Amino acid sequence: MTTLIRANLPVLVVIAPLFVAFILPPLARRIRLVEALALLGAVLGLGGAGYLASIVLTQQENPFIYQLGGWPAPWGIELVAGSLGVFFLLVVGVSVPVLLFAQGNLAAEVGGAERVTRFYVLYLLLVGAMAGMAVTNDMFNVYVLVEVATLSCCGLVSARRYPRAAEAAFTYLILATLGSALVLGGIGLIYLITGHLNMGFAAQELSRVWLARPHVVLMAVSLIVVGFGVKAALFPLHVWLPDAHSTAPSPASAILSGLAVKGYLICLVKFLYGVFGPTLLQEFAVHRILTLLGGVGIITGSILALTQEELKRRLAYSTVAQVGYLILGFGLLNVTGLAGALFYLASHAVIKATLFLAAGAMLAATGKRNVRDLAGVGRKMPITMAAFTIGSLGLIGLPLFSGFIGKWYLLLGSWEAGLILPAVAILAGSVLCAAYLLPVIRAAYFAPAPEEDWPDPGRPQKLALLLLAAAVVILGVRPGPFLELAQKAAAELLAFY
Amino acid sequence: MLALVFALSSGIIGGLLVAALPAARTRLRNMVVLFFTGSGMICSWLVARQVWAGERLRFAGQLGGLTFCLDPDPLGIVFGLIAATLWFFTVVYSLGYMAGKAHQRTYYAFLLVAFSATLGVAFSGNLVALYLFYELLTLTTYPLVIQERSPEAMQAGTKYLLYNLAGAAVLLLAIVLTAAWGGRLDFVGGPILAAGLKTGLNWLLFLFTVGFGVKAALLPLHRWLPAAMVAPTPVSALLHAVAVVYAGVYGLLRVVYSVFGTTLLGELGFAALIPWVAAGTVLVGIIVATQQDILKRRLAYQTISHLSYILLGAFTLHPWGLAGAVLQMIGYAVLKTAFFFCAGIIAEQTGVTRVSQMGGVGRSLPKTMVAFAVVTLGMIGMLPLGTFWGKFYLMKGSVAGGKWPLALVLIGSGIINAVCFIPVVVRAFRDENKRLSITERGVRVTLMLVPTMLLVVVGLGMGLFPGMVWPAVQAVVDWFF
Amino acid sequence: MSGLLTKVLINYPYLVAVLLFTIGTFTVLTHPNLFKKLLGINIMESAIFLMFVASGNIRGGVAPIRGTTNAEAVYINPLPSALMLTGIVVSVSVTxxxxxxxxxxxxxxxxxxxxxxxxxxxxxxxxxxxxxx
Amino acid sequence: MPYTALDYWNMVLMLILVVTALAMYFIKDLLHAVIVFGAYSLMMALIWLQMNSPDLAITEAAAGIGMTVLMMAVIFRTSRKGE
Structure with a gap:
């Protein structure tokens, strides 16, 4: 039994949430059971990821290659759990505390039992798709998973019966489909010139033929960067994000900002480094464009966040800025910078989930959306606000919190790349981040509180917030295996450079 | 070793305890606060004794590929002792000053945590630890600055926070560059960048100067300091003479002697420029101070001026200059704290905050005004007080370092200081007092007056017996030269 | 010139695919009506499918279906059309x-x-x- | 140019494809636009057949019919003029 599980681990990690998602709908009447099963599905996924990570980290098998149906590549489809895949599988584990949080207040936010069940189904589909993106090594699979993720994201955004949410979901759906069409076009072009859909084989073939067809390759790179850029809210293509992430129910906002965006970025990394390769990126100066867009994104996103009155919108714009950090790191083209970006990705996943969940808890308790109206909330909801504070300090990048380590390596990476402007953008970003997050904390703790009674949320929500806040601190103080995985992944991606 | 760990953690433990206590248990809270600052101070002295005896107290940990280490050296010890000792005095003073005021629990909790952060800055053994405590200091002193919760205080707090966080961001860039160029970040084992001259080192020094200069209130970056005057007086004393600005100055001393080293700095063009910037700050700060009517603002601009004395001494790159800088650090901290304490007593007892209203204050508060007068002499740099020796060695150092005009600047600054504060004293004793019922009696005033008097006595003692502090200064100079 | 023209014209399915993609994208981004946006999405996606399938098509080839062909027949590459099957299903669900x-x-x-x-x-x-x- | 009869057929079909796609943008009445979409889908199915992908042709036809019917249903329940 154990050997069977171990041998099929990569596929099980993906299948577990999907399987649970499919058995949920008939059980809609028994909502407790649905909640328990949903949590089980996510926990199983995380457990498998942990096991896989231990296998890969101890070098028993790295990468862990799994052939679907036993067909070897290039004919069959293979799943590869290398350092990068395992790293992202662990990041997907953020879904567990978020799910825990959802168990308490979801009914209040989205309505009856049937709608709650639908929410869990979509949620688990999203988690399964994210896990799939982490391990897949087939380009068409990426497209399918991206579509699954997009549809479930749209479903999650429109989970509240609230016209604004439907509008946001429609915009998101249209733009995300545009993005996946571009990605599919890019994949088509790569297939056209290489004849492979397997990433490894396509990369080998591409390194041989790209000189003969540089324009096709350039076209493919642009389609893929723009396509994933739309989905991951890369700076000028972010227009859908603030509406979608601020109108969704709070657990959905957390998972969308924390995880969904990251899945597309991991796919982007896989394409950029796993298919095109650093040499090609340099040839077409793609890395410089990425760094530039990232830097501009950091500054603009932060300034836009600064101008938002509504807390959830402020956090949503902050996601645009933070995606800028990641894109900037992907473009630095050295191991330090890439590892920093990957670690920052994990750190931001945890932090943004914390922030959105805390904001959601405050919204549920107070009914107030604007930062100004949340005066005194820190005294009334101490645990929620403590989690929010830890998350904010992490996002600002103070030492002892996870954001600092990511920023440190990004700064070192930009020095190694010989660029000073990205470093300036990174630092300006953290100061602006302090400028848009600290007023929230100030209002919460140091402004006079109103008479109303705002209780802390229920026990599962508190537990979820504490777990996430603890993760922010642990990643900052003892990043150990996580940082190691990120560095390994970066080294593997840049191995042939 | 144990002493080091306890000195650092006492503030944090005490702060958490205070935060956990119910707000109404005033007496118990006061005991806790006194106990933990007192024990923190005693442990710092123990640490100092061990370090002076030549022991090395290294405490290192990993922070994701970065080493985080505490490793006090003589310079850190000097700063740590100043902070620990004056913190205790400030806490005693606070017990009187804050009695009956709002938000006391928040005040004492953050006062204690900030104590740990300051000692952390002093005892840190590498730039990572320094940066960590530096940021922690900014964040923990912020609630102290906005203690009043008035719109004005909130505005000042925001300014304080943004200036300091922006400065820290620049500092982080400088630290990353140092790590990339120097390969290590530890202070012990000679200057980090001594290996050779590179292009870009001027820029690095510039980044460091901006990064630490914000806290040290170097001239174009000083705006937060006068604004932060809305804080309660004991906090102002800490901000100005002990914790925040001194952390900036201490950081710059570190940059000069532990990051670059005097030989390397001697070859950098930017390093030659800084003493002149400092000299400009000395003069402009004190001249602006003479035009302020609000007493605390006058003191604030004077701080800006006097901090640059220390920088000026550090950048003479001469042993005597360094000795002067360290002496000035000690003497000035003691007297300036006492200065603020006096201003606080005056404001609390009579309600007078402006120089123009000071007439007759000396009649109703004679002890306070006598202390004020003595401190004024110290600020000018007159002999029976500790600051004289600091100024003396600064002048000696600047002449020996080949920058004799700096000595003239120092003398000029002393004269302007006299112009700035002697009329205040004279007016306080000469003019009529309208409210003669005000006295210096009662527990509350005694709690404020005793630390003030003690500090003045310490200042006098240091002036009359400079041998008292000389071993500490000697240790610093020997350590770096 | 004529060489380039020949190259373009011989690959006319790709040309049409690009044209359709442009029309679709234009509709999606500029038309204010939600229905039209949806139609645009469908046009855009089918353009990509056309490109994909055209890449697998061989002039004069036959579909690899059992029993219809002899041994010498040139088969087209069945993979793209099989993949586009998935694509069509996805686009239906999006719609x-x-x-x-x-x-x-x-x-x-x-x-x-x-x-x-x-x-x-x-x-x-x-x-x-x-x-x- | 080595065009065969098949190519000419394809070209005609694709021309219709482009024309219908453009028409969809310009037609004001949504119901008409959806009917044109049905025609577009049919042309697409024929092209798949020409390109030796009968499986795709069947799917496209089915999907096209399904989507057209769905859209019509929605249009009848909302507004035909697109307001």
Missing amino acids: AFALALIMRLYKAYGTTDLRRIAARRKEVISDDHLDQG
Whole structure:
């Protein structure tokens, strides 16, 4: 039994949430059971990821290659759990505390039992798709998973019966489909010139033929960067994000900002480094464009966040800025910078989930959306606000919190790349981040509180917030295996450079 | 070793305890606060004794590929002792000053945590630890600055926070560059960048100067300091003479002697420029101070001026200059704290905050005004007080370092200081007092007056017996030269 | 010149695919009506499918279906068309989902025109828990 | 140019494809636009057949019919003029 599980681990990690998602709908009447099963599905996924990570980290098998149906590549489809895949599988584990949080207040936010069940189904589909993106090594699979993720994201955004949410979901759906069409076009072009859909084989073939067809390759790179850029809210293509992430129910906002965006970025990394390769990126100066867009994104996103009155919108714009950090790191083209970006990705996943969940808890308790109206909330909801504070300090990048380590390596990476402007953008970003997050904390703790009674949320929500806040601190103080995985992944991606 | 760990953690433990206590248990809270600052101070002295005896107290940990280490050296010890000792005095003073005021629990909790952060800055053994405590200091002193919760205080707090966080961001860039160029970040084992001259080192020094200069209130970056005057007086004393600005100055001393080293700095063009910037700050700060009517603002601009004395001494790159800088650090901290304490007593007892209203204050508060007068002499740099020796060695150092005009600047600054504060004293004793019922009696005033008097006595003692502090200064100079 | 023209014309399916993609994208991005946006999405996706399938097609080849061919026949590459099958299914589900959203928006705003929706947004969402449940 | 009869057929079909796609943008009446979409889908199915992908042709036809019917249903329940 154990050997069977171990041998099929990569596929099980993906299948577990999907399987649970499919058995949920008939059980809609028994909502407790649905909640328990949903949590089980996510926990199983995380457990498998942990096991896989231990296998890969101890070098028993790295990468862990799994052939679907036993067909070897290039004919069959293979799943590869290398350092990068395992790293992202662990990041997907953020879904567990978020799910825990959802168990308490979801009914209040989205309505009856049937709608709650639908929410869990979509949620688990999203988690399964994210896990799939982490391990897949087939380009068409990426497209399918991206579509699954997009549809479930749209479903999650429109989970509240609230016209604004439907509008946001429609915009998101249209733009995300545009993005996946571009990605599919890019994949088509790569297939056209290489004849492979397997990433490894396509990369080998591409390194041989790209000189003969540089324009096709350039076209493919642009389609893929723009396509994933739309989905991951890369700076000028972010227009859908603030509406979608601020109108969704709070657990959905957390998972969308924390995880969904990251899945597309991991796919982007896989394409950029796993298919095109650093040499090609340099040839077409793609890395410089990425760094530039990232830097501009950091500054603009932060300034836009600064101008938002509504807390959830402020956090949503902050996601645009933070995606800028990641894109900037992907473009630095050295191991330090890439590892920093990957670690920052994990750190931001945890932090943004914390922030959105805390904001959601405050919204549920107070009914107030604007930062100004949340005066005194820190005294009334101490645990929620403590989690929010830890998350904010992490996002600002103070030492002892996870954001600092990511920023440190990004700064070192930009020095190694010989660029000073990205470093300036990174630092300006953290100061602006302090400028848009600290007023929230100030209002919460140091402004006079109103008479109303705002209780802390229920026990599962508190537990979820504490777990996430603890993760922010642990990643900052003892990043150990996580940082190691990120560095390994970066080294593997840049191995042939 | 144990002493080091306890000195650092006492503030944090005490702060958490205070935060956990119910707000109404005033007496118990006061005991806790006194106990933990007192024990923190005693442990710092123990640490100092061990370090002076030549022991090395290294405490290192990993922070994701970065080493985080505490490793006090003589310079850190000097700063740590100043902070620990004056913190205790400030806490005693606070017990009187804050009695009956709002938000006391928040005040004492953050006062204690900030104590740990300051000692952390002093005892840190590498730039990572320094940066960590530096940021922690900014964040923990912020609630102290906005203690009043008035719109004005909130505005000042925001300014304080943004200036300091922006400065820290620049500092982080400088630290990353140092790590990339120097390969290590530890202070012990000679200057980090001594290996050779590179292009870009001027820029690095510039980044460091901006990064630490914000806290040290170097001239174009000083705006937060006068604004932060809305804080309660004991906090102002800490901000100005002990914790925040001194952390900036201490950081710059570190940059000069532990990051670059005097030989390397001697070859950098930017390093030659800084003493002149400092000299400009000395003069402009004190001249602006003479035009302020609000007493605390006058003191604030004077701080800006006097901090640059220390920088000026550090950048003479001469042993005597360094000795002067360290002496000035000690003497000035003691007297300036006492200065603020006096201003606080005056404001609390009579309600007078402006120089123009000071007439007759000396009649109703004679002890306070006598202390004020003595401190004024110290600020000018007159002999029976500790600051004289600091100024003396600064002048000696600047002449020996080949920058004799700096000595003239120092003398000029002393004269302007006299112009700035002697009329205040004279007016306080000469003019009529309208409210003669005000006295210096009662527990509350005694709690404020005793630390003030003690500090003045310490200042006098240091002036009359400079041998008292000389071993500490000697240790610093020997350590770096 | 004629060489280039020949090259372009011989690959006419790709040319058409690019043309359709442009029309589709243009519709999606500029047309204010939600239905038209949806139609644009479909055009755009089918353009990509056309490109994919054209890449697998061989002039004069035959589909690899059992029993219809002899041994010498040139088979086309069946992989792209098999993949596009998935693509079509995906696009159908996107369409269905979008239609559901359009229905919901129509219920809330009484229009499917984005400009009108923007104009009516203020009056409709004075209360954000308007039609909960 | 080595065009065969098949190519000419394809070209005609694709021309219709482009024309219908453009028409969809310009037609004001949504119901008409959706009917044109049905025609577009049919042309697409024929092209798949020409390109030796009968499986795709069947799917496209089915999907096209399904989507057209769905859209019509939604249009009848909302507004035909697109307001």
